[in-house]
Amino acid sequence: MNTNMSIPEIVSVNPATKKTIGSVSLTPLDQLPEIFLQAQKAKTYWTHLQRSKRAKILRNVRKKLVAHMDELSELIASETGKTNWEGFLEVFTTVEHLRHMCRFGAEYLEPEARSSGIFQNKKCYINYIPHGVVGVISPWNYPLILTSTPVVEALMAGNTVVLKPSELTPLTGKRMGELFHEAGIPENVLQVVQGLGDVGASIVDNQKIDMICFTGSVEVGRKIALACANKLKPVILELGGKDPMIVLEDANLERAAGAAVWGGFSNSGQTCISTERVYVVEDVADRFINLVKKKTEELSTGPDKTASDIGALINEQQQKRVLDHIKEAVANGAKILSGGKDLSELGGYFIKPTVLEAFDNNSDIMKKETFGPEICIVRVKDEDDAIEKANSSGYGLSASIFTKSKKRGRALAQRTTAGSVCINDVMTNYITADLPFGGVGVSGIGRVHGPEGLRSFCQTQSVLIDRFGLNKEPWWFPMSEGTKKLFKSLTKIIYG
Numbered sequence: 001m002n003t004n005m006s007i008p009e010i011v012s013v014n015p016a017t018k019k020t021i022g023s024v025s026l027t028p029l030d031q032l033p034e035i036f037l038q039a040q041k042a043k044t045y046w047t048h049l050q051r052s053k054r055a056k057i058l059r060n061v062r063k064k065l066v067a068h069m070d071e072l073s074e075l076i077a078s079e080t081g082k083t084n085w086e087g088f089l090e091v092f093t094t095v096e097h098l099r100h101m102c103r104f105g106a107e108y109l110e111p112e113a114r115s116s117g118i119f120q121n122k123k124c125y126i127n128y129i130p131h132g133v134v135g136v137i138s139p140w141n142y143p144l145i146l147t148s149t150p151v152v153e154a155l156m157a158g159n160t161v162v163l164k165p166s167e168l169t170p171l172t173g174k175r176m177g178e179l180f181h182e183a184g185i186p187e188n189v190l191q192v193v194q195g196l197g198d199v200g201a202s203i204v205d206n207q208k209i210d211m212i213c214f215t216g217s218v219e220v221g222r223k224i225a226l227a228c229a230n231k232l233k234p235v236i237l238e239l240g241g242k243d244p245m246i247v248l249e250d251a252n253l254e255r256a257a258g259a260a261v262w263g264g265f266s267n268s269g270q271t272c273i274s275t276e277r278v279y280v281v282e283d284v285a286d287r288f289i290n291l292v293k294k295k296t297e298e299l300s301t302g303p304d305k306t307a308s309d310i311g312a313l314i315n316e317q318q319q320k321r322v323l324d325h326i327k328e329a330v331a332n333g334a335k336i337l338s339g340g341k342d343l344s345e346l347g348g349y350f351i352k353p354t355v356l357e358a359f360d361n362n363s364d365i366m367k368k369e370t371f372g373p374e375i376c377i378v379r380v381k382d383e384d385d386a387i388e389k390a391n392s393s394g395y396g397l398s399a400s401i402f403t404k405s406k407k408r409g410r411a412l413a414q415r416t417t418a419g420s421v422c423i424n425d426v427m428t429n430y431i432t433a434d435l436p437f438g439g440v441g442v443s444g445i446g447r448v449h450g451p452e453g454l455r456s457f458c459q460t461q462s463v464l465i466d467r468f469g470l471n472k473e474p475w476w477f478p479m480s481e482g483t484k485k486l487f488k489s490l491t492k493i494i495y496g
């Protein structure tokens with residue numbers, strides 16, 4: 001952050017080159033109450049707009065993002081150090097989610113009939129009512145998708161939004177806001193504020209913000225959970241992971257190894273659902289490890305955004321954290337099978353994709369989120385051993401299982417502690433817009449995506465209507481002894 005100028009700025013640096021690429025003005029804390037007030041006022045228009053009209057405007061947003069696809073891919077890559085292809089995949093995932101929300105969002109929010117149970121003279125249904133103003137606080141690792149998706153769901157549900165992008169990727173957040181506005185989202189319906197954690201904390205604390213959707217670390221998520229508990233404010237927490245992959249003896253090893261390399265190293269391993277731990281059954285472990293090593297060694301790492309497979313880490317602190325995890329793992333007996341090298345000589349925060357073999361499931365490398373281009377393989381006896389180890393980290397974001405038997409995969413998925421499970425695939429669940437996404441354990445609370453995700457941005461209002469308009473119900477005052485007797489007899493007949 002640069003505070004030497006009259007208006008303090010956040011400077012954005014390309015982690016692959018360490019060169020400054022731009023800056024944004026920091027939103028002063030004393031301007032936030034007015035921003036929140038405008039968001040409250042904008043509800044009058046946005047909340048009452050027909051669902052189909054909101055979907056139509058969001059369709060324009062989708063088209064706008066596609067029209068700016070190359071510019072956005074390039075900007076994302078420059079701000080995060082990832083490759084242009086990875087930047088493009090973010091845009092692709094964003095527009096696929098938008099397509100789904102525009103197509104099905106209005107339907108997911110339709111009032112839903114419910115049974116009136118024993119009361120045949122009543123009609124019951126559920127309304128999905130927007131919370132009001134949603135504060136969206138997002139991280140840097142996917143600055144477009146993790147920012148736009150909660151924003152789109154909150155808007156589709158009829159909320160207005162105050163968004164705070166990560167201070168490490170402010171330019172993508174700013175550009176996203178501009179494109180949303182150009183596509184027809186009114187200025188006060190979506191407001192982008194820029195700042196550090198104190199701006200985020202002010203959003204969480206303010207009474208004019210009715211709900212929070214936070215994506216980020218467990219550490220900050222805990223603080224937000226406490227602040228929201230204090231205010232009894234609804235909150236979605238999308239937090240970190242330590243995702244396991246299980247490779248059984250009947251797996252397609254070529255596919256499993258390819259998935260481990262993609263799941264572990266794409267986005268330089270800085271994906272909440274990246275594969276960090278691999279449990280492979282002993283019988284096939286040597287063959288699997290050789291395939292993973294070969295595929296890893298074929299990857300190119302470096303600052304050429306168009307030619308490299310693997311880009312940079314976000315900053316020096318993240319690079320150091322990953323290298324420290326690798327060092328600690330080796331000190332605790334793990335073996336480096338590939339990589340393990342600091343590639344700072346390339347001019348940015350690079351690390352060679354690293355494959356480790358660990359012999360102790362309780363070491364830090366198997367417990368703490370690394371968030372870098374590193375996977376750690378552990379040999380296991382069988383599927384029971386694999387599932388016990390996979391479920392032992394305390395995290396529960398997602399997991400993957402490789403087996404040729406889909407029946408076995410489905411059974412094992414049910415025993416996996418994770419919000420999402422892929423069978424013979426990895427990470428694609430996130431792109432699949434109809435599947436709800438979120439964690440269990442320390443990986444978070446609540447869901448985004450799909451009908452469940454969209455409805456998380458709403459209050460569930462239950463409505464009961466009396467159908468016949470009689471002057472009184474039998475249990476209202478006054479109640480005759482005859483009615484009491486009848487009720488008791490009917491209870492015995494119906495429920496006894």
Ligand code: NAD
Nearest residue numbers: 138139140165166196197200201216217220238239240272
């Ligand atoms: P972070 O928690 O440091 O920051 C996330 C956001 O919170 C930033 O915008 C930051 O400015 C803001 N913030 C910081 N302190 C705050 C406070 N006290 N109150 C309110 N806001 C505050 O996380 P990060 O380093 O940006 O992101 C990496 C983490 O995010 C990893 O742990 C990763 O696993 C997780 N993540 C989770 C998901 C998911 O969907 N579950 C997705 C991506 C990343």
